[in-house]
Amino acid sequence: MTPLLKLSREMKTEVAYTSLGQGQGPIAERMIEKARKEGSWAVMQNCMLAPSWMNNLERIAEGMTVDTCHAKFRLWCTTYPTPDFPVSVLQNGVKMTNEPPKGMRANIGGSYAVDPIGDGDFFESCSKPEKFKTLLYNLCFFHAVIQERRTYGPLGWNIGYEFNMSDLAICCRQLVGFLDDNADIPYKALKYTAGECNYGCRVTDDKDRRCLNCLLDRFYCAESTVEGALLDAAGEYVVPNGNGDLEFYRDYVDKLPLVSTPGVVGLHDNANITKSQFETDKVLTAVLITETGGGGGGGGDSREETIERVATDILHKMPSLYDMEVSRERSEPRAKRAASEAS
């Protein structure tokens, strides 16, 4: 959303936005209508949260023609992947996907490239620059670690959370605030806001939350905020000097290893195997979805014959049912049952 607003300022166009959800439908419709007449932008955020409104969106989008719209009118929609999003809107629109960069180096580099960190003024805005820049680097590192863990499937996280740049952005802003307002670094508050609120609010599984806080402890602590402190067990990554400017950090990140080992995110080297299996599985499943079935085959049994053979085979193996009377007698003897029924 932030880059979009920035773009609108550069393009000198007005932009209206709403986050979809209950009751937002009529507001959104008015917004689109207004933008269409006046030639401004309308942004529909989080379309996945309003599946019931998607039909209306489809209808509105179908009604748009070159004649009925102002030349500068644009409709933007943001959504997570969802089957509810109308196909016709997708097919007629320009699609952009935003995925976290792969690998530690690209991910940290990405954090330093965009707002708010990529904004030079923000970067120098803290009254304790050295502490701030060090903690900021650690925060970006943490951000990269938890996103990188997603590539390991259930081994990394029980549930694949969509951590994103807005989590990082709010943590950065709070970091400036907390450092400006306190003489000492308030680690407890920093950990709570990051681990329980910003990133933590996405984490619904208690085992994942335990893991998230463990990881956060590695980066938000006094030992890890001095230059040269190790950020992973193998010592491949260390905390850089806290006095550089934005360019210094960007150069520093560029020199990080291209490929990271599972150890950086806290996993065993074996996790590489798990990761490859997980990725292969994902790719092949995606390929299979595009296959509409039918075709192929040939040779061997026909489909019907195979089904019949498998069904017969399993049926042969199925034993008769357990005698529930025997087991019932044991768990609750008839004498007792009769007594309780009589009473």
Added chain:
Amino acid sequence: MLKYPVSRTESMNTVLHQELFKFNGLIELAKKSLTSIKKAVKGLVVMSKDLDGLGSNLFFGQIPLMWKSKTFACLMPLGSYINNFLERLKFFGGWLEDLPPVVFWISGFFFPPAFLTGSKQNYSRKYNVAIDLVDFEFELMNERGDELKKKPVDGVYTHGLFIEAARWDREKRVLVESEPKVLFSLTPVIFFKPQRLDEFIEYANYNCPVYKTSDRRGILATTGHSTNFVLFIRVPSDKAETHWVQRGCAMITQLDD
């Protein structure tokens, strides 16, 4: 009847009864649906949408979606699933016909929490303590399952768990790093010992989550039980707990193949 003295102190009979009930449901559904699909393939009955789905599942070697509401959690392909199913039936059949096993196959249960609660309940009734004040202590045994000939005085011996991202060192009796390229290893027999909460002693351990299947994610039911998570098992460790948390170390009741 002599093998099973009816008594208030044997909650396991109820556990067995409930498990058998669920297995009977699954056997019945399997038999009925398989008979129907055979008829449908021949054109004797109408090929409904459900049956057509069952047909493709059988053809592609997947666990039938139609059985989903009645089956135990499992990620295996059809062949392994059926073998696993039969293995479970054999385990419970043996228990029903003969004596309760000395070492329970914890992976065989539809609902392991019931089995564990049963064991706790036996303990609390025997010693007259509230069940809320009882919890499990764990011991990873050096003896193999077939070397244990007598059931423990209190609690249960279990086998069948696998551990991911770590392994158990029998000599040092602590959790250690996995061998290279070995993703899962079998845990030894685990002794679930019910204890009063005030009897617990502290030691360096990792609170290791146990899941039914390797995809780990589960859905919480209103009873507070997850569809996948079973319980935490404390495992002695000479490394900090945070180390194993970051390793993503967990136990599962079954592998995927």
